Amino acid sequence: MSEETWAGVRERVLRIAGHPRAHQVFGAQGHGFRLGPVLREEQLRALEADLGADLPAQYRSFLLRVAGGGAGPDYGLLTPVAGDGGWQWRGVGLGFPGPATRADFAGRPFAAEALQRELAVLETQEPERDAFPTEDEFRRAHAAWDARYEELYDGQEAGAVFLSEQGCGYSSLLVMTGPHRGAVWEDLRPADGGITPTGHDFASWYRSWLERTEHGLGLTPPA
Structure with missing residues (x-):
């Protein structure tokens, strides 16, 4: 440099x-x-x-x-x-x-794009009450779905460092691993925008x- x-x-x-x-x-x-x-x-x-x-x-x-x-x-x-x-x-x-x-955590593989695609599919698969014969079965299925959702949501941050807070829950991140290493991305998830590249x-x-x-x-x- x-x-x-x-x-x-x-x-x-x-x-x-x-x-x-x-x-x-x-x-x-x-x-x-x-x-x-x-x-x-x-x-x-x-x-x-x-x-x-x-x-x-x-x-x-x-x-x-x-x-x-x-x-x-x-x-x-x-x-x-x-x-x-x-x-x-x-x-x-x-x-x-x-x-x-x-x-x-920042040293893990950065896979935000792939995880966002997986999340989009998972969102269409949220369990509905009428698909289960009992309330207990529904609650167990929804708990498993919710746990997987949280895992994918949080996993988007792996391989990157939170650089700065933008306000209102938005942040800038620096990618540490993979093909996007060294690039600044934005965390726009509070507005359902995902984690996206800034081009910088x-x-x-x-x-x-x-x-x-x-x-x-x-x-x-x-x-």
């Missing part, structure tokens, strides 16, 4: 923090344009050991050169931290952190937010 991708980015974010209208930017109440410390190489290697895979290159470089988390799109970036149960992404210093992600990799997602924010505040990016 070229060093130029993140050259000056930390300084640009911190410059925004001092702008008199910074608090008016969407999400600022969540992160305050504060950036956490960068991670060290040995920390990233320990994180990757728990993940069971290398971090996507752009994101890895960001953690080394810009910040472990904090200021970023929407309500801010979750931070990878080490704990007794291993590494996980948590909302360190964020007002609206969104759900935490364990590294071992991590660098374009973050830098686009930074440029939009500077433009909205009338700041000229450094040459």
